[in-house]
Amino acid sequence: MSINIKTEAELTGSTVPSVVFHTRQGDAWVDVSTDDLFKGKKVVVFSLPGAFTPTCSSTHLPRYNELAKEFFARGVDSILCVSVNDTFVMNAWLADQEAENITVVPDGNGDFTRGMGMLVSKEGLGFGDRSWRYSMLVEDGKVTKAFIEPVKDGDPFEVSDADTMLKYIDPNWKEQPSIAVFSKPGCPFCAKAKQALHDKGLAYEEIVLGRDATTTSVRAITGKTSAPQIFIGGQYIGGSDELEVYLAKN
Numbered sequence: 001m002s003i004n005i006k007t008e009a010e011l012t013g014s015t016v017p018s019v020v021f022h023t024r025q026g027d028a029w030v031d032v033s034t035d036d037l038f039k040g041k042k043v044v045v046f047s048l049p050g051a052f053t054p055t056c057s058s059t060h061l062p063r064y065n066e067l068a069k070e071f072f073a074r075g076v077d078s079i080l081c082v083s084v085n086d087t088f089v090m091n092a093w094l095a096d097q098e099a100e101n102i103t104v105v106p107d108g109n110g111d112f113t114r115g116m117g118m119l120v121s122k123e124g125l126g127f128g129d130r131s132w133r134y135s136m137l138v139e140d141g142k143v144t145k146a147f148i149e150p151v152k153d154g155d156p157f158e159v160s161d162a163d164t165m166l167k168y169i170d171p172n173w174k175e176q177p178s179i180a181v182f183s184k185p186g187c188p189f190c191a192k193a194k195q196a197l198h199d200k201g202l203a204y205e206e207i208v209l210g211r212d213a214t215t216t217s218v219r220a221i222t223g224k225t226s227a228p229q230i231f232i233g234g235q236y237i238g239g240s241d242e243l244e245v246y247l248a249k250n
Contacts, residue, residue, distance in 0.1 A: 005118050005120060005132050005148065007148070008146045011116070011134075012143055012144065014116075014143050016116070016138060016141050016142075017112055017116065018034055021087075021105055022106070032105075038141040039140065043137075044080070046134070048060050049131060049155060056083075059161070060133075060162075061081055062099065063163065067203075069203055070173065079102050080102075084107050084108065085107075086108040090105070113131040118131050119131065134146060134160050135164075147164055148160070163175065176202060179231070179233075180206075182227060182228060182229040183209065183227050184210070189227065192240045196244060197243075200247055232246070
């Protein structure tokens with residue numbers, strides 16, 4: 001398998017290329033430069049083959065979005081997702097993912113990716129030129145750490161994940177188990193549970209019954225239709241009162 005990309009050693013210590021990204025913000029075209037994104041800032045970047053593709057949508061972007069507050073608490077100013085896609089595709093993907101903590105960067109012509117030495121051909125898949133999957137920590141425009149996926153067949157995803165980057169930034173960081181809250185609109189007990197999680201600084205995903213799932217779905221999982229219903233790390237906690245007891249013990 002012949003892929004010509006830069007190594008971690010070559011990327012680390014380099015300066016990001018000077019590029020202008022043509023972005024669509026609302027109904028207006030807005031040019032965003034690499035200086036706008038990187039100058040005087042501590043930035044985490046992860047780059048991937050394409051919006052709406054399986055691993056990118058199911059794991060790569062969602063996990064960075066989930067852990068964003070952990071990054072921000074450790075001095076990271078922003079988290080950028082770069083892909084060789086146009087701005088309309090990137091904006092649609094961001095909205096579909098509801099990843100409000102991530103800034104998507106449409107490298108439509110591949111200029112940034114080419115300048116980073118990460119542009120590869122995906123012609124066999126009908127994709128044309130795309131980015132190799134990697135992540136990097138950039139401080140004031142300079143790459144201080146890079147995690148580049150190994151050159152293998154397929155789409156390797158082993159080192160550019162959010163957890164690996166966060167553990168590099170803070171070796172003492174411990175993973176928070178994922179939290180899901182099944183809620184109902186206007187439910188005071190749901191509001192109480194969400195506030196308790198917020199007060200503890202715990203990120204969670206809210207699943208609104210009637211919008212994101214049905215009461216049939218939650219009854220199939222728990223045997224109940226009440227709200228809220230809270231799961232932490234695969235464990236069913238219960239409602240707001242049970243959550244209060246759980247948080248007091250943990």
